[in-house]
Amino acid sequence: xxFNLTExxxxxxxxxxxxxxxxxxxxxxxRDEIQQFPDELVKKMGALGFxxxxxxxxxxxxxxxxxxxxxxxxxxxxxxxxASVIVSVNNSLVCYGIEAFGTESQKEKYLTKLATxxxxxxxxxxxPEAGSDATSQKTTAIDKGDHYVLNGTKNWITNGGxxxxxxxxxxxxxxxxxxxxxxxxxEKGMDGFHVGPKENKLGIRGSDTHTLQFNDVKVxxxxxxxxxxFGFRFAMKTLSGGRIGIASQAxxxxxxxxxxxxxxxxxxxxxxxxISKHQAIAxxxxxxxxxxxxxxxxxxxxxxxxxxxxxxxxxxxxxKLYASKVAMEHTVEAVQIHGGNGFVKDYHVERLMRxxxxxxxxxxxxEIQKIVISRSILRD
Ligand code: CAA
Ligand code: FAD
Numbered sequence: 001x002x003f004n005l006t007e008x009x010x011x012x013x014x015x016x017x018x019x020x021x022x023x024x025x026x027x028x029x030x031r032d033e034i035q036q037f038p039d040e041l042v043k044k045m046g047a048l049g050f051x052x053x054x055x056x057x058x059x060x061x062x063x064x065x066x067x068x069x070x071x072x073x074x075x076x077x078x079x080x081x082x083a084s085v086i087v088s089v090n091n092s093l094v095c096y097g098i099e100a101f102g103t104e105s106q107k108e109k110y111l112t113k114l115a116t117x118x119x120x121x122x123x124x125x126x127x128p129e130a131g132s133d134a135t136s137q138k139t140t141a142i143d144k145g146d147h148y149v150l151n152g153t154k155n156w157i158t159n160g161g162x163x164x165x166x167x168x169x170x171x172x173x174x175x176x177x178x179x180x181x182x183x184x185x186x187e188k189g190m191d192g193f194h195v196g197p198k199e200n201k202l203g204i205r206g207s208d209t210h211t212l213q214f215n216d217v218k219v220x221x222x223x224x225x226x227x228x229x230f231g232f233r234f235a236m237k238t239l240s241g242g243r244i245g246i247a248s249q250a251x252x253x254x255x256x257x258x259x260x261x262x263x264x265x266x267x268x269x270x271x272x273x274x275i276s277k278h279q280a281i282a283x284x285x286x287x288x289x290x291x292x293x294x295x296x297x298x299x300x301x302x303x304x305x306x307x308x309x310x311x312x313x314x315x316x317x318x319x320k321l322y323a324s325k326v327a328m329e330h331t332v333e334a335v336q337i338h339g340g341n342g343f344v345k346d347y348h349v350e351r352l353m354r355x356x357x358x359x360x361x362x363x364x365x366x367e368i369q370k371i372v373i374s375r376s377i378l379r380d
Pocket of ligand 2: 089122123124125126128130131132133155156157158159201204209358361362363364365366367368
């Protein structure tokens with residue numbers, strides 16, 4: 001593994017850093033406060049190529065590698081994890097899912113618009129009774145010859161109220177268990193498809209999370225992704241890449257909090273010296289630096305595995321498990337280093353702490369990552 005970034009990687013990272021500072025930072029506290037989806041910023045991220053980072057340029061994407069993707073995700077997440085989850089879902093779940101497993105006509109119809117940010121995508125696996133236990137899908141899709149009829153409820157759907165294209169998993173044959181699940185492309189506005197109210201969340205409040213209802217939605221057969229029964233494996237394969245996105249989001253949140261804590265501790269004085277000169281604070285910074293560096297290596301390793309064509313089911317789970325733990329623990333420490341100021345919104349660290357928590361829950365909880373990792377090591 002080469003630890004040097006190429007000149008192109010550095011340029012992409014710097015472009016994302018610049019965008020985050022100049023465009024995301026100014027309104028981030030307000031968007032969090034009023035739970036505002038960043039519509040205009042999504043368009044701008046589309047124009048910069050951030051909505052289809054790894055998509056082939058022939059479908060409107062930027063044609064970059066997974067290393068570039070995690071560099072962009074880290075920089076965006078340092079400032080605004082709500083914006084970065086929109087990017088992550090669009091890139092690693094929706095664009096990747098269609099590009100890797102969709103038909104040519106699905107790619108032409110949907111991917112070209114998703115990759116440029118003209119469309120926003122959503123990925124709909126979770127249900128009220130099928131979260132971690134994702135094979136227990138209750139949403140049904142009944143085969144009617146040239147179309148399916150979809151009924152059921154999805155919950156917790158990121159981009160749920162804003163998306164144009166929804167990838168929806170549903171059970172077509174209960175007797176076949178996970179092999180009876182299919183994935184479908186559903187368009188906004190299809191008859192019988194309703195978006196429920198927005199969730200009022202602890203963190204990533206600028207992102208948009210909704211319950212979705214499907215009542216006899218008629219889905220053309222050409223909207224199924226892959227062969228009959230491929231839907232659960234489609235979801236799992238796609239989520240392996242998604243977990244790289246969320247791992248890099250967690251990394252960015254941790255790095256953002258660390259940078260703020262470092263700066264603050266060099267400015268704030270107590271007992272006649274900067275608080276960074278008190279060993280208790282200096283050691284916190286040392287722990288942050290060490291563990292964030294370790295998280296970055298794991299995130300890069302997972303991205304590198306993807307770029308090399310290696311299997312990344314386990315390296316992505318390892319990266320997400322560890323980076324999300326680091327994000328949670330060190331955002332709490334960043335608040336502590338800020339003292340009372342850490343508890344108010346102007347200093348940003350309280351938001352990063354609230355945003356960190358979700359990285360241990362979505363795209364597979366930490367316990368689920370441990371299932372993926374332990375099954376692999378015990379099998380091998
Ligand atoms: N690639 C290909 N196939 C896979 C696979 C993978 N990575 N993982 C599992 N499969 C296959 C298995 O081989 C199995 O097939 P066979 O029966 O032919 O052997 C089938 O899928 C069922 O797998 P399991 O028996 O392992 O299923 P399980 O019920 O034990 O569950 C699990 C496995 C890993 C726990 C899975 O249910 C899981 O990942 N749960 C978490 C769900 C999740 O991550 N949800 C995220 C929603 S999206 C989201 O959250 C987005 C966001 O917030 C922004
Ligand atoms: P449960 O599965 O009920 O788990 C509850 C607890 O039990 C967890 O701690 C879990 O780890 C533990 N647990 C469960 N099973 C086991 C086990 N076998 N062994 C050990 N511990 C176990 N989903 C989508 O499909 N698309 C999205 O875009 C999306 N976005 C989301 C955005 C937000 C803000 C949130 C909160 C969730 C989102 N999700 C999305 C859903 C998310 O993926 C699920 O919340 C997550 O998979 C956990 O499912 P659950 O909430 O049903 O928890």
